[in-house]
Amino acid sequence: MRxxxxxxxxxxxxxxxxxxxxxxxxxxxxxxAAVSLLTTLGAxxxxxxxxxxxxxxxxxxxxxxxxxxxxxxxxxxxxxxPLSLDDADSLRSLPFVERVVPVVQGSGxxxxxxxxxxxDIIGGNGEMAAAWxxxxxxxxxxxxxxGNSQPLAVLGSRVKRxxxxxxxxxxxxxxxxxxxxxxxxxxxxxxxxxxxxLDDIVYIPIxxxxxxxxxxxxxxxxxxxxxxxSAQQVAERIRQRLIQRHGVEDFSLTTQDxxxxxxxxxxxxxxxxxxxxxxxxxxxxxxxxxxxxxxxVQERTAEIGLLRALGATRRQILLLFLSEALLLAxxxxxxxxxxxxxxxxxxxxxxxxxxxxxSPFYLLLALLLAAVxxxxxxxxxxxxxxxxxxxxxxxxx
Amino acid sequence: MIRLVDLSKTYQLGDQPVKALDQVDLAIxxxxxxxxxxxxxxxxxxxxxxxxxxxxPDSGRYFLAGREMNAxxxxxxxxxxxxxxxxxxxxxxxxxxxxxxxNIELPLVLAGxxxxxxxxxxxxxxxxxxxxxxxxxxxxxxxxxxxxRVAIARAVIRKPALLLADEPTGNLDSHSGAxxxxxxxxxxxxxxxxxxxTHDPAIGQRAARRLRMEDGRIIDDSGATQPPSxxxxxxxx
Ligand SMILES: Nc1ncnc2c1ncn2[C@@H]1O[C@H](COP(=O)(O)OP(=O)(O)O)[C@@H](O)[C@H]1O
Ligand SMILES: [Mg+2]
Numbered sequence: 045m046r047x048x049x050x051x052x053x054x055x056x057x058x059x060x061x062x063x064x065x066x067x068x069x070x071x072x073x074x075x076x077a078a079v080s081l082l083t084t085l086g087a088x089x090x091x092x093x094x095x096x097x098x099x100x101x102x103x104x105x106x107x108x109x110x111x112x113x114x115x116x117x118x119x120x121x122x123x124x125x126p127l128s129l130d131d132a133d134s135l136r137s138l139p140f141v142e143r144v145v146p147v148v149q150g151s152g153x154x155x156x157x158x159x160x161x162x163x164d165i166i167g168g169n170g171e172m173a174a175a176w177x178x179x180x181x182x183x184x185x186x187x188x189x190x191g192n193s194q195p196l197a198v199l200g201s202r203v204k205r206x207x208x209x210x211x212x213x214x215x216x217x218x219x220x221x222x223x224x225x226x227x228x229x230x231x232x233x234x235x236x237x238x239x240x241x242l243d244d245i246v247y248i249p250i251x252x253x254x255x256x257x258x259x260x261x262x263x264x265x266x267x268x269x270x271x272x273x274s275a276q277q278v279a280e281r282i283r284q285r286l287i288q289r290h291g292v293e294d295f296s297l298t299t300q301d302x303x304x305x306x307x308x309x310x311x312x313x314x315x316x317x318x319x320x321x322x323x324x325x326x327x328x329x330x331x332x333x334x335x336x337x338x339x340x341v342q343e344r345t346a347e348i349g350l351l352r353a354l355g356a357t358r359r360q361i362l363l364l365f366l367s368e369a370l371l372l373a374x375x376x377x378x379x380x381x382x383x384x385x386x387x388x389x390x391x392x393x394x395x396x397x398x399x400x401x402x403s404p405f406y407l408l409l410a411l412l413l414a415a416v417x418x419x420x421x422x423x424x425x426x427x428x429x430x431x432x433x434x435x436x437x438x439x440x441x
Numbered sequence: 442m443i444r445l446v447d448l449s450k451t452y453q454l455g456d457q458p459v460k461a462l463d464q465v466d467l468a469i470x471x472x473x474x475x476x477x478x479x480x481x482x483x484x485x486x487x488x489x490x491x492x493x494x495x496x497x498p499d500s501g502r503y504f505l506a507g508r509e510m511n512a513x514x515x516x517x518x519x520x521x522x523x524x525x526x527x528x529x530x531x532x533x534x535x536x537x538x539x540x541x542x543x544n545i546e547l548p549l550v551l552a553g554x555x556x557x558x559x560x561x562x563x564x565x566x567x568x569x570x571x572x573x574x575x576x577x578x579x580x581x582x583x584x585x586x587x588x589x590r591v592a593i594a595r596a597v598i599r600k601p602a603l604l605l606a607d608e609p610t611g612n613l614d615s616h617s618g619a620x621x622x623x624x625x626x627x628x629x630x631x632x633x634x635x636x637x638x639t640h641d642p643a644i645g646q647r648a649a650r651r652l653r654m655e656d657g658r659i660i661d662d663s664g665a666t667q668p669p670s671x672x673x674x675x676x677x678x
Contacts, residue, residue, distance in 0.1 A: 045553050046550075057538065350534040351551070352522075354522070354551055355522040355523020356523075358519070
């Protein structure tokens with residue numbers, strides 16, 4: 045039989061039972077839309093998060109005070125010593141280490157004239173912008189620290205805009221937590237990261253931040269290293285050096301590599317999990333196809349007998365009914381993708397920040413999935429149809 | 442052309458075995474016109490289905506055009522049906538969603554013939570059976586007689602050697618019934634071998650050769666028009 049004829053006969057049959065075909069197609073469409081929508085959102089989220097994290101560069105190791113690792117006697121007995129600026133400086137001499145950035149974070153009121161803005165305040169040093177790959181729009185970043193720092197501040201682009209508007213900020217004086225600071229630089233806009241506005245930050249020297257927030261030690265030390273060494277090797281050298289100074293391991297190390305890969309794992313798992321959730325509704329759609337095909341074969345038994353009498357082979361009967369299931373599923377798949385596009389459009393309008401990544405590969409995969417579902421759902425009823433005895437089938441009314 | 446040797450078929454009705462065909466011997470020459478009569482349940486349809494390769498015998502042998510049919514598998518039998526055998530049923534068995542024309546065309550479609558090749562064949566048969574004005578109608582828009590004419594057109598579109606009609610007038614009034622029989626006889630005159638199962642003695646009498654069945658046996662054979670069937674007639678008396 046010619047493909048065009050198979051297609052014609054099958055579409056005719058589907059169009060004759062319009063409502064029934066439509067409902068079956070709808071069932072598959074909802075399933076395909078659910079699967080593709082959820083995996084698209086999952087994959088988009090994954091890309092978005094990873095993008096956000098890797099913008100800091102991947103050759104970076106973070107040291108935080110306190111041991112996160114559970115268990116072990118050390119955690120119970122030893123008190124945690126704060127990470128000091130001296131600790132940070134001691135890491136500079138390690139091989140491959142490029143930059144060492146001590147970090148303290150807090151928040152407070154920033155005042156300029158009568159304008160006030162509450163923002164995050166980060167204490168750092170002159171290497172911070174380069175280590176974090178933050179660009180400077182005007183002026184320069186904090187000076188490389190040497191003992192008692194001058195009261196100098198660098199503004200995030202948003203803070204600058206809110207406090208100064210279009211007027212120049214360089215050289216003007218602002219108040220940070222009540223103290224007078226001179227603005228020496230304005231950062232280039234960096235946008236949001238996971239809902240955190242990277243432009244709504246004021247940077248001040250680390251020693252001044254420590255006293256401003258009245259903290260005994262650093263919240264984090266970020267170390268970047270040159271190519272040629274692995275994250276593990278650098279982390280191990282840092283560990284040795286700090287244990288040497290503290291006596292115990294009362295700090296924890298995170299390499300960006302490690303963080304990215306575990307983050308990636310978690311997010312992939314999440315994507316698969318939500319995709320599987322959508323798969324349940326696809327399964328329901330598949331059951332719909334099975335039901336409809338079983339009914340169809342029952343209703344059209346006499347027709348099957350007639351076709352056999354006219355010389356249709358079992359293979360042709362199988363082909364006809366399998367094509368019917370396949371066509372239903374493919375129509376459902378196309379309709380489902382349309383549905384997904386619609387929902388994505390609505391979502392994108394409602395939440396513009398939503399990360400969406402549509403790849404044609406996944407759209408094709410969704411159609412392929414629909415086809416596989418159709419074939420699997422159709423194979424048993426079609427097989428039954430092909431196996432019917434023509435004489436018995438003809439007697440069916 | 443057709444030779445049945447010692448053909449038997451037993452159906453299981455509940456736990457009761459029913460001999461639908463009981464050691465039937467029959468020889469039919471090309472171009473013959475046979476009627477098959479007999480009480481309901483005597484095996485007429487089974488005989489027709491057996492000859493039409495729709496059913497398989499339990500024992501015995503069946504030769505069609507000199508070839509042993511028992512040896513064929515299901516797919517090969519389907520191909521034989523498509524090429525050599527036309528069926529006409531009491532219930533017409535037209536596909537309701539297809540037009541008369543599309544119904545007639547079905548055997549050609551199943552054979553994989555190209556549309557350009559099919560068109561003139563279908564046109565010709567439609568013209569010949571006087572269905573021009575009805576070609577695009579759906580079966581439900583046709584009268585019983587017209588439906589059966591469409592079914593006959595479908596049965597002979599492949600120019601088969603053998604036409605099997607199982608009570609073709611059973612659902613028709615006497616006028617359309619007579620028209621259908623006239624059409625079948627006309628086809629027989631043009632060379633097709635015709636077997637008609639019927640309850641109507643008037644129709645049965647028209648055939649040159651008349652078979653009578655009872656309990657799965659051919660109990661009467663008015664006589665083959667050709668010598669070989671004379672033997673089979675006596676074998677069962
Ligand atoms: N598929 C079947 N299953 C069981 N019994 C059948 C089947 N087909 C026919 N029979 C039985 O075989 C016998 C002959 O049937 P059939 O050839 O249809 O008779 P007829 O056409 O002469 O009325 C009947 O007793 C019928 O009940
Ligand atoms: Mg019968």
